[in-house]
Amino acid sequence: MSEQEGCPVKNWATDYDVLDEEYVRDPVPLWKELRESCPIAHTTRWGGSWLPTKYKDLQAMVRMVPELSSRAPNVMPPSPELRAELIAEAKQYGSESPPITADPPEQIAYRRMILPFFNPREVEKFRPSSEQLCHDLIDRFIANGSADAATDYAQQIPPRVIAAMLGIDPARGDDFTEWTRGVLELGQTQPELRTKYRKIIREFFAELVVERRRNPGDDMISKLIASEIEGQPLSDYTVIGMCNLLLVAGIDTTWSSIGSALWHFASHGDDRRRLAGDASLFGTAIEEMLRFYSPVTMARKVTEPVTMGDAQFIPGDKVLLNFPAANHDPEIFDRADEVVIDREKNRHIAFGVGIHRCAGSNLARMEMDVALRVWFERIPEFELSDPDSVTWVGGQVRGPRSVPVSFAV
Ligand code: HEM
Numbered sequence: 001m002s003e004q005e006g007c008p009v010k011n012w013a014t015d016y017d018v019l020d021e022e023y024v025r026d027p028v029p030l031w032k033e034l035r036e037s038c039p040i041a042h043t044t045r046w047g048g049s050w051l052p053t054k055y056k057d058l059q060a061m062v063r064m065v066p067e068l069s070s071r072a073p074n075v076m077p078p079s080p081e082l083r084a085e086l087i088a089e090a091k092q093y094g095s096e097s098p099p100i101t102a103d104p105p106e107q108i109a110y111r112r113m114i115l116p117f118f119n120p121r122e123v124e125k126f127r128p129s130s131e132q133l134c135h136d137l138i139d140r141f142i143a144n145g146s147a148d149a150a151t152d153y154a155q156q157i158p159p160r161v162i163a164a165m166l167g168i169d170p171a172r173g174d175d176f177t178e179w180t181r182g183v184l185e186l187g188q189t190q191p192e193l194r195t196k197y198r199k200i201i202r203e204f205f206a207e208l209v210v211e212r213r214r215n216p217g218d219d220m221i222s223k224l225i226a227s228e229i230e231g232q233p234l235s236d237y238t239v240i241g242m243c244n245l246l247l248v249a250g251i252d253t254t255w256s257s258i259g260s261a262l263w264h265f266a267s268h269g270d271d272r273r274r275l276a277g278d279a280s281l282f283g284t285a286i287e288e289m290l291r292f293y294s295p296v297t298m299a300r301k302v303t304e305p306v307t308m309g310d311a312q313f314i315p316g317d318k319v320l321l322n323f324p325a326a327n328h329d330p331e332i333f334d335r336a337d338e339v340v341i342d343r344e345k346n347r348h349i350a351f352g353v354g355i356h357r358c359a360g361s362n363l364a365r366m367e368m369d370v371a372l373r374v375w376f377e378r379i380p381e382f383e384l385s386d387p388d389s390v391t392w393v394g395g396q397v398r399g400p401r402s403v404p405v406s407f408a409v
Helices: 021-025 028-037 055-062 080-093 106-118 120-124 127-144 149-166 170-188 191-214 220-226 236-248 251-267 269-277 279-292 361-378
Strands: 040-043 049-052 146-148 298-302 306-308 311-313 318-321 391-393 399-402 404-406
Touching (some): 021 391, 049 055, 055 306, 055 318, 080 236, 106 220, 106 236, 120 361, 127 149, 127 361, 149 170, 149 236, 149 361, 149 399, 191 220, 191 236, 220 236, 251 269, 251 279, 251 399, 279 361
Parallel strands (some): 049 318
Antiparallel strands (some): 040 049, 146 404
């Protein structure tokens, strides 16, 4: 952390801080201010970056390939040691965790390989077990009349569902959550944790790849091992990187979305009562939660000079794909800064847009649908028990990490 990081922001247009407490808790007013005064802001904090806030700019940026490259999609820079390691590995083995760290043409083949894992038919196979999981989680705390909707519920669901899909032990869900937080959340300000947990994840999958080569099954890891690109099998380095992506990409993203939704309904009684009384609203309410509380910001590395409005990107710069702010743009959304749970026209880009659009969106939607329906079926009336103790994290993924709620038993 440099001296600047942690200092109060004086000018959001030239010195924003994506980890500023106020911004993490409620970025919506700051996006509005920036959209009106400086739609593509700049900062030198955290290694320097650009921050767009308009929907049309985001739509244009995702199409700027290869000028804006995906080879370094993390919002926060790695430690110098990890950076050197990643550069050396890229030279030797190619993209680290394709498709998310790759550009076309390479990206296209890897993306084609994983899309079938997440088609609606495959995802629906995991709905009954996901429902059972949600009921089991609620059984553990319902008699208490209180729970932490983030840690006791939202956080528990995605690691176990993706574990089942990957064919790894769902009972290790807490480990997977710890590793993901280490890489994506805590690792943002403590780069040594990012390095440590990256190593743990890669070693975990390295062992599994050896095992699945010996005993192939019907799981994603075995299918990746059996895949080929232009007649060539994938290297172990690539299979491990892809498994890493498939494990990590769906954990704190989806738990953040489920957690934000439960936070919203716990703190907005009118919306909660409306949804509890009309199950036909789940579809639009979930899309509105994804729009309003979009958790994911991605980064791109500039490889060729680009001018957009007053902003001039030069090679080596980082651009943050601020999908969450785009989803609040009043040029696109009526009442953009209000939650409207029956919003009909909702072309949000919480899952990104363009060639890297989220490969797991069907799964994320299924998990949100199951998590919210089961919660509302069992606990239709609930509220925040201690609003001051709610905590949020931000940066690459924004969401609540503690949401204490109480309910009648
Ligand atoms: C609410 C939950 C989720 C949100 C908001 C979300 C959001 C995103 C976004 C914004 C991207 C675009 C990345 C970019 O443009 O660089 C992305 C990509 C991706 N997501 Fe998700 N995601 C979620 C859940 C999941 C789940 C459950 C999985 C399953 C493993 C998943 C797997 C992926 C993969 C593999 C990519 C890379 C696609 C590519 O590069 O072609 N995501 N996600």
